[in-house]
Amino acid sequence: MSLKKAGILVLVILILDQWLKIYIKTNFLYDDYVLVFDWFRIHFIENEGMAWGVALPGMYGKLALTLFRIVAVCGIFWWLRDSVRKKQSNYLIISIALILAGAIGNILDSVFYGVIFSESTPSQIATLFSDEPYGTWFHGKVVDMFYFPIWRGTLPEWLPIWGGKYFTFFNAIFNLADVAISVGVGILIVFNKKIFKN
Template sequence: MNLKKAYLFVFLILLIDQVSKLYIKTNFYLNEQVKVFDWFRIYFVENEGMAWGAEIPGEYGKLFLTVFRIFAVGGISWWLNDSIKKGLSNYLTFAITLILAGAVGNIIDSVFYGVIFNDSSSQVATMFSNEPYGTWFHGEVVDMLYFPIIKDIPMPEWVPLIGGKPFTFFNAIFNIADVAISTGFGILIVFNKRCFKEA
């Protein structure tokens, strides 16, 4: 894969990611869901931008996360450029391309959405609102893909952490950017030997 193709692929993933997020943000209110199949729903949630909705506590936690991710994207971009220049494995460059696209997709939400949109909690958000819900670098990431394949399995009391509670598989709600990142890391793990073979 050459650099031009890699960045074209990044652009296409970003386009799909952002179009889907803009559609959800401007057509759904927070926590609204549409059942597509028993095992798939469009379910609009927002989070601080970490995996599984985790947050960094404190007044500057969100800002720290966003700035860190911007630096991380710079590092990933360098890795992609370096890998292509050195003619390393297409498996590796494709994986890095996916991770880069996903990271940039979620950074766009974090940097810009707080000043572009108003609040979604009791209404459908409006773009370029006069009453934005946040500030620069404090936007929340839009998630909408939910696959509760197996729902509400009663767990025995003796099971650590989830014992005595109903369990749903798969319980995460995510977006296209998350899919790209997860697929990229999956390629690095599953095809590790092909990714890092000697050139």
């Protein structure tokens, strides 16, 4: 696969990811959702930090995370370009392109959303290009919306640790950029023998 084709794949994912996030943020109240199926919702939340909502402590935690992501994206881009130059497996090139697109998608939220959107609340929908932005450069929140609560219920008492507690499987809420990263990593794992046969 050529670098141009990989770049087109990255661009298409980025456009879809950002369009969806902007649509959700400008049309949904915070924590609002639409029930698609009993096991699938479009549920708007924002992620302050890393995966699963984990945040780095302190005033500069978010800035450090965003800067680290930018450095990581530079490394992933170099890996993609080097893999294309060496004519590596298309599985590898596609997986790197997906990971790159997902990483850039979430970086865009972190870098820009704090200065272009007003605050999303349970009573007010955010405005794009607001005169009263909710944050500053590099301190934006990542928009998430896909929620698959496939099973919900109380676990049997006999289970250690979680027995008798209410449990939801699958409880994460994520976005298209996260899907791209996960699929890219999945390709690396499933097809690792084809990718790294040399």
